[in-house]
Amino acid sequence: MQLKLSKMITKPDFQGEFTASILAAAASPDIISFAGGLPNPVSFPIPEMEAATKKVLETNGVIALQYSSTAGWPALRQWIAKRYETMGVYGVKPEDIIVTNGSQQALAMVGAAMLDAGDEIVVENPTYLVALQSFHVYDPKVLPVTMNKDGIDCDELEATLKAHPGVKFAYVIPNFQNPTGLSYSKAVRDRAAEIFKAAGVLVLEDNPYRELRFAGTAAESFGAALGEQCCMLGTFSKIVTPGMRIGWICVRNAELREKLLNFKATADLHTNIFSQMILAQYLADNDVDAHIEKTKVLYKQKAEFMMDCMRKYLPEGVEFTPTEGGMFLWVTLPEGVTAVDLYRKGLEKGVAICPGDPFYEYERGVRTFRMNYSNSTDEAIEKGVRILGEACRELM
Numbered sequence: 533m534q535l536k537l538s539k540m541i542t543k544p545d546f547q548g549e550f551t552a553s554i555l556a557a558a559a560s561p562d563i564i565s566f567a568g569g570l571p572n573p574v575s576f577p578i579p580e581m582e583a584a585t586k587k588v589l590e591t592n593g594v595i596a597l598q599y600s601s602t603a604g605w606p607a608l609r610q611w612i613a614k615r616y617e618t619m620g621v622y623g624v625k626p627e628d629i630i631v632t633n634g635s636q637q638a639l640a641m642v643g644a645a646m647l648d649a650g651d652e653i654v655v656e657n658p659t660y661l662v663a664l665q666s667f668h669v670y671d672p673k674v675l676p677v678t679m680n681k682d683g684i685d686c687d688e689l690e691a692t693l694k695a696h697p698g699v700k701f702a703y704v705i706p707n708f709q710n711p712t713g714l715s716y717s718k719a720v721r722d723r724a725a726e727i728f729k730a731a732g733v734l735v736l737e738d739n740p741y742r743e744l745r746f747a748g749t750a751a752e753s754f755g756a757a758l759g760e761q762c763c764m765l766g767t768f769s770k771i772v773t774p775g776m777r778i779g780w781i782c783v784r785n786a787e788l789r790e791k792l793l794n795f796k797a798t799a800d801l802h803t804n805i806f807s808q809m810i811l812a813q814y815l816a817d818n819d820v821d822a823h824i825e826k827t828k829v830l831y832k833q834k835a836e837f838m839m840d841c842m843r844k845y846l847p848e849g850v851e852f853t854p855t856e857g858g859m860f861l862w863v864t865l866p867e868g869v870t871a872v873d874l875y876r877k878g879l880e881k882g883v884a885i886c887p888g889d890p891f892y893e894y895e896r897g898v899r900t901f902r903m904n905y906s907n908s909t910d911e912a913i914e915k916g917v918r919i920l921g922e923a924c925r926e927l928m
């Protein structure tokens with residue numbers, strides 16, 4: 533039968549195919565994998581979740597197992613709205629929050645609500661590959677702006693927005709960006725906010741790693757300076773659990789909020805209400821900051837250990853950007869060696885990295901790659917980085 537399918541792109545793009553093949557290769561138990569981005573199970577509060585689940589079923593079982601409202605569980609929306617005060621964003625109301633099926637769903641919702649084929653969007657270069665994948669569904673023209681060590685390149689951003697006055701939104705990850713692990717300095721954040729304000733461009737701020745800072749201080753959220761011109765995405769995935777799939781979007785523009793809610797209702801009616809209520813109960817009964825602190829202590833140790841191993845085992849000419857939080861390190865190979873070369877050679881020797889290619893909209897054969905440290909043992913980190921060092925030497 534000849535089906536009459538829509539023009540929407542649903543087959544995996546370059547990003548999707550590349551990632552699927554890397555994750556499949558890295559999934560073998562014989563491979564030391566730095567390719568993925570899994571949180572360490574130390575951040576999963578299992579007994580506390582068990583207690584919260586029991587309490588929800590005992591006190592509110594019928595609501596927890598019934599259909600619910602699209603925007604999300606009020607107690608959870610309230611908690612999230614209040615949390616923004618710790619990021620210097622005041623006046624967020626629970627009504628501004630839509631609880632989503634991971635922040636990933638919020639990305640898909642924004643694509644659906646805002647993009648038509650050929651629309652222009654700005655992203656950092658490189659950027660989170662599954663965000664690119666989500667936007668590609670709507671076939672926009674992606675305008676990548678260089679990501680420097682202290683954040684987006686403001687001159688390039690200004691020139692891009694001047695040359696493209698119709699840009700629909702700019703997608704930014706200001707803290708411990710995926711893939712680079714880099715954060716915006718205060719100066720870059722302030723200047724970028726001025727540029728966005730002058731251009732009147734909606735900012736889509738994705739912030740899954742902000743709470744995982746183990747050194748230095750974070751620049752303020754764009755939401756503090758831009759008000760309703762900034763939508764802020766968040767998630768419990770990296771601080772409590774990714775498996776419950778609970779994220780959110782804070783959207784203070786009423787027209788956009790309504791459009792997002794309409795799209796969400798058609799996608800899933802609402803985020804799993806049982807999970808939302810358990811999480812809200814967990815947050816009410818426990819000190820989540822103390823919990824996050826434990827995760828940060830572990831990630832700091834892992835990041836420092838991986839950086840020490842890199843200094844010890846990687847040959848001269850291979851550079852990495854030190855990080856102050858999050859889950860990733862970003863490594864650059866010398867001229868003449870591509871990250872895909874290293875990926876292949878590493879795999880032959882039993883170690884997987886994530887080549888930078890799918891994080892770029894256009895560049896291929898790049899020399900950059902991402903290393904995840906959150907979920908490997910110290911033994912695996914030392915052995916894996918030593919092997920990568922050997923692989924680099926062979927390729928160089």
Ligand SMILES: Cc1ncc(COP(=O)(O)O)c(C=O)c1O
Nearest residue numbers: 634635636660710738767769779
């Ligand atoms: C930058 C970024 N945004 C969004 C997500 C999606 O996270 P989740 O859907 O689990 O909230 C991730 C996951 O790794 C990410 O790195």
